[in-house]
Amino acid sequence: MTIPQTWVGRSRPSVDAGEIVTGALEYVTDRFPDGVLHGAVLRSAVPHARIDRIDVTAARSLPGVHCVLVADDVPVNALGPREVDGPVLAETCVRQVGEAIALVAADDEDTARRALATIELELAPLPVVDSPTAAAAPDAPQLHPTGNVSGRISFSSGDVEQAIAPAVLVLRRNVTTPSQEHVAIDTPGGVAAVEDGVVTIWCGSQNPGLHQRKVARALEIDIADVRMIANPVGGAFGSRNDDPMPVYLALLARATGRPVRVHMTREETMAAGAKRHPFWTSIAIGFDATGRILGSSVRAVADTGPVITSGPNVMKTSGEMSTGPYRFPVASFDGTVYYTNNANAGAFRGYGVPQVAFAIENAVTEAAHTLGLDPMQMRIDNALRGGEPHSLYRHRVTDSLAVRATLEQAAVHPLWTDRVSWQAQAAWPWRRGTGVATAIKGVGMGSGTGDAARARLEIDGDGHVTIWAGPNHTGQSIQTTYGQVAADVLQIPIEQIDVRVGDTGVVPESGPTAASRSTYAGGNAVRMVCDELVRRCSELELPLQLDPEGTGTKLVELGEATYEQTFVLPDTDDIGLVPPEDLAKYGPHRVYGACTQAVRVELNTLTGELRVPELLCVVDCGTAINPAAMIGQAEGGILQGLGLAIMEEHRLEGGVPVTTSLENYLIPTISDTPVMHVEMVDSTEDSGPFGAKGMSEVVVVPTPPAVAAAVMDAVGVLPQTLPLTPERVLSLLEEA
Amino acid sequence: MRLNGIEIDNVPAELHGMRLLDYLRTERGLTGAKEGCGMGECGSCTVVIDGAAVTSCLVLVGQVLDAEIRTVEGLADAGHGPLQRAFVARQAVQCGYCIPGVLNSCAALLDRVPDPDDEQIRTALDGNLCRCTAYNRFYDAVHDAACERRTDQAGQA
Numbered sequence: 087m088t089i090p091q092t093w094v095g096r097s098r099p100s101v102d103a104g105e106i107v108t109g110a111l112e113y114v115t116d117r118f119p120d121g122v123l124h125g126a127v128l129r130s131a132v133p134h135a136r137i138d139r140i141d142v143t144a145a146r147s148l149p150g151v152h153c154v155l156v157a158d159d160v161p162v163n164a165l166g167p168r169e170v171d172g173p174v175l176a177e178t179c180v181r182q183v184g185e186a187i188a189l190v191a192a193d194d195e196d197t198a199r200r201a202l203a204t205i206e207l208e209l210a211p212l213p214v215v216d217s218p219t220a221a222a223a224p225d226a227p228q229l230h231p232t233g234n235v236s237g238r239i240s241f242s243s244g245d246v247e248q249a250i251a252p253a254v255l256v257l258r259r260n261v262t263t264p265s266q267e268h269v270a271i272d273t274p275g276g277v278a279a280v281e282d283g284v285v286t287i288w289c290g291s292q293n294p295g296l297h298q299r300k301v302a303r304a305l306e307i308d309i310a311d312v313r314m315i316a317n318p319v320g321g322a323f324g325s326r327n328d329d330p331m332p333v334y335l336a337l338l339a340r341a342t343g344r345p346v347r348v349h350m351t352r353e354e355t356m357a358a359g360a361k362r363h364p365f366w367t368s369i370a371i372g373f374d375a376t377g378r379i380l381g382s383s384v385r386a387v388a389d390t391g392p393v394i395t396s397g398p399n400v401m402k403t404s405g406e407m408s409t410g411p412y413r414f415p416v417a418s419f420d421g422t423v424y425y426t427n428n429a430n431a432g433a434f435r436g437y438g439v440p441q442v443a444f445a446i447e448n449a450v451t452e453a454a455h456t457l458g459l460d461p462m463q464m465r466i467d468n469a470l471r472g473g474e475p476h477s478l479y480r481h482r483v484t485d486s487l488a489v490r491a492t493l494e495q496a497a498v499h500p501l502w503t504d505r506v507s508w509q510a511q512a513a514w515p516w517r518r519g520t521g522v523a524t525a526i527k528g529v530g531m532g533s534g535t536g537d538a539a540r541a542r543l544e545i546d547g548d549g550h551v552t553i554w555a556g557p558n559h560t561g562q563s564i565q566t567t568y569g570q571v572a573a574d575v576l577q578i579p580i581e582q583i584d585v586r587v588g589d590t591g592v593v594p595e596s597g598p599t600a601a602s603r604s605t606y607a608g609g610n611a612v613r614m615v616c617d618e619l620v621r622r623c624s625e626l627e628l629p630l631q632l633d634p635e636g637t638g639t640k641l642v643e644l645g646e647a648t649y650e651q652t653f654v655l656p657d658t659d660d661i662g663l664v665p666p667e668d669l670a671k672y673g674p675h676r677v678y679g680a681c682t683q684a685v686r687v688e689l690n691t692l693t694g695e696l697r698v699p700e701l702l703c704v705v706d707c708g709t710a711i712n713p714a715a716m717i718g719q720a721e722g723g724i725l726q727g728l729g730l731a732i733m734e735e736h737r738l739e740g741g742v743p744v745t746t747s748l749e750n751y752l753i754p755t756i757s758d759t760p761v762m763h764v765e766m767v768d769s770t771e772d773s774g775p776f777g778a779k780g781m782s783e784v785v786v787v788p789t790p791p792a793v794a795a796a797v798m799d800a801v802g803v804l805p806q807t808l809p810l811t812p813e814r815v816l817s818l819l820e821e822a
Numbered sequence: 823m824r825l826n827g828i829e830i831d832n833v834p835a836e837l838h839g840m841r842l843l844d845y846l847r848t849e850r851g852l853t854g855a856k857e858g859c860g861m862g863e864c865g866s867c868t869v870v871i872d873g874a875a876v877t878s879c880l881v882l883v884g885q886v887l888d889a890e891i892r893t894v895e896g897l898a899d900a901g902h903g904p905l906q907r908a909f910v911a912r913q914a915v916q917c918g919y920c921i922p923g924v925l926n927s928c929a930a931l932l933d934r935v936p937d938p939d940d941e942q943i944r945t946a947l948d949g950n951l952c953r954c955t956a957y958n959r960f961y962d963a964v965h966d967a968a969c970e971r972r973t974d975q976a977g978q979a
């Protein structure tokens with residue numbers, strides 16, 4: 087039976103939009119409960135030092151101070167089960183600027199900051215490991231007992247050098263992509279309070295269950311005594327995966343017995359918040375005369391800073407995406423993640439894909455140019471199609487993969503077809519160019535990982551349905567999407583359905599808001615739990631749609647008013663060359679979203695200024711459940727990709743951040759924003775809710791290489807280092 | 823000062839040195855004004871002071887004792903319901919954290935220029951950072967609001 091759809095596919099404003107525009111929505115950082123204390127964090131100003139002495143006597147005796155906590159005061163001073171997860175508070179040494187050393191709670195923020203200033207700290211400087219190269223040096227200081235290698239992943243599907251021996255063109259290139267700061271406009275913070283032995287933490291999180299476990303570990307309390315309420319929060323983009331803030335809040339609330347509030351400053355967030363991993367990527371890739379890829383070998387090095395956070399997992403994703411959206415016979419990948427005393431790097435929208443995509447897309451751009459081929463057609467000819475084996479792991483990718491369709495649709499758009507005449511209209515000192523790039527990214531945590539999402543449903547005597555589901559929302563209004571799915575399965579008005587996310591007290595564990603999985607995984611769990619209610623109603627011959635009230639009343643009477651379902655993300659049907667025992671280690675995906683972008687660039691040959699006036703984005707996301715929300719996600723993602731391409735770089739010198747605030751770390755403003763055309767292709771993912779899959783990360787990926795290709799089209803040189811600041815553009819022009 | 827149309831006399835002297843942003847959030851419970859940087863760079867704390875969009879993190883209470891101040895909570899009463907509704911209908915909000923500041927910048931513009939063009943909207947919003955959206959729908963929402971306000975006025979005339 088096919089379910090007639092009513093809500094899915096229709097744009098619908100987010101459920102909390104009304105409260106957003108009146109200022110009524112209470113973010114976790116807007117809470118000022120009665121008797122709240124204000125917390126602050128003492129942070130290291132140096133990248134690497136031994137801690138010889140911390141004296142908090144003066145701070146503790148300052149009037150208005152309620153507690154001062156150092157490492158010894160943390161029951162289990164660990165942010166995770168492994169040493170490399172790092173401590174909650176620095177104990178014997180500090181390993182990055184911004185590392186937390188002490189926590190204070192006081193009557194007001196001023197007193198808390200004054201208390202921090204009285205803490206006496208004796209630090210003995212240690213040599214700074216300021217790059218992966220320094221970390222790999224034989225005499226490098228070792229940042230962990232396990233050494234300076236945080237993770238390594240390599241895989242080969244055959245002999246690449248042999249495969250590319252007959253190539254008419256072999257490119258061996260190195261590209262560099264910078265550290266990028268999320269700049270969620272809301273900085274980390276929130277409130278914690280202890281009541282009846284339960285610590286409740288209102289703090290943004292993309293993984294409330296993980297944060298619940300982190301808090302329980304550090305405080306040495308039962309996980310049932312920790313409740314994370316993880317929204318509303320002002321943006322995340324990956325920054326709320328590894329954030330230790332919930333642990334700080336919980337410690338302070340427990341130590342004082344009072345509610346405690348902390349809201350990090352922008353400067354603190356710039357120094358201490360996890361960043362996008364900077365990468366150094368090299369590629370060797372061979373092409374035949376028609377532009378077909380014969381084989382590629384990619385080596386990547388990443389800097390994860392002093393603790394592990396997502397380092398090796400990011401590199402795992404880089405490995406899988408190192409062959410781009412292309413189909414070719416032989417590939418290899420070798421990626422290494424190093425510890426350094428630079429900024430910790432963690433999850434960031436795209437999760438290791440933009441970095442390697444820049445290498446492979448640049449290579450394809452250059453090859454098309456050298457071989458005299460159309461860069462769009464060359465991509466179409468090489469595109470991986472649905473159901474085909476992935477180029478590295480040879481596992482089967484989903485039938486719905488429509489990367490080729492995204493390219494074909496972009497190829498006929500005027501932004502692309504008019505590129506020659508548009509270029510010819512440039513007026514000195516400006517030059518113009520148009521570039522294209524394409525990408526895919528997996529949806530979910532990958533095969534073998536047991537990735538799952540859950541949903542619980544309850545119907546009451548009024549026929550009103552409440553659904554508790556995950557993953558959490560951090561700005562995507564995922565509740566709206568879940569509500570649309572539920573309304574269509576239940577065939578009842580959407581107003582009769584309430585969706586709650588992000589509260590570990592009531593939402594069953596559903597994993598992170600990450601890996602483009604929320605719509606696909608959470609949406610499927612919602613679909614399943616609604617299916618279950620529909621099934622039960624039909625067994626009991628209860629007319630849910632015609633008489634929701636009577637049906638609800640009856641189900642409550644029968645004690646059958648609640649349902650729970652788990653959606654386990656399906657693994658790929660054929661794991662290809664991946665050894666079954668290593669399936670989770672490589673985590674190849676079954677389902678991928680795809681995106682092609684074509685970008686226009688104008689470049690000032692005197693000043694190096696680079697403008698992006700117009701951009702086309704074609705997305706393969708399966709069914710768009712809430713099309714305007716999907717397009718909004720795409721636009722925001724593109725702008726973050728554009729920031730990475732042309733202006734954003736978190737810079738450090740000798741481990742000391744140079745970009746310290748929004749004064750010197752710039753992100754795109756409305757004036758930097760191009761006119762964007764976002765289109766969808768027709769695709770349906772059979773395993774997704776109503777055919778949907780995920781797309782919110784892949785849209786970040788093509789932007790930087792498309793900009794690079796446009797620069798080459800404009801001035802004849804292909805940039806290999808991001809971001810394309812005016813200085814970099816000027817030095818490129820010297821090469822031209 | 824007049825805050826969202828309400829006269830507030832005798833702001834205690836010890837609060838004069840407080841940032842207006844903190845005063846609004848902690849003393850008046852107007853948490854619609856958000857902090858994103860504390861140094862005038864992000865615009866999420868933007869309120870309207872004597873008709874101009876101003877970042878309230880850079881203003882001290884003592885500087886605005888005689889001023890007319892409007893926050894996002896006062897937008898509807900000031901006739902900006904159409905603007906608020908347009909932002910909802912255009913699905914121009916995501917996480918929403920920047921939105922109160924964005925709306926105040928737009929409202930100050932609409933009060934000055936009833937039918938702004940894109941260039942004027944861009945200039946008005948150049949100090950408001952949004953990391954979720956790509957700003958484009960802000961133009962549409964402002965145009966919608968301007969149109970609705972014109973139609974309303976025509977209806978009343």
Ligand code: FES
Nearest residue numbers: 858860862865879
């Ligand atoms: S908080 Fe005032 S401009 Fe950012």
Ligand code: FES
Nearest residue numbers: 917918920952954
């Ligand atoms: S909507 Fe999130 S910052 Fe603008």
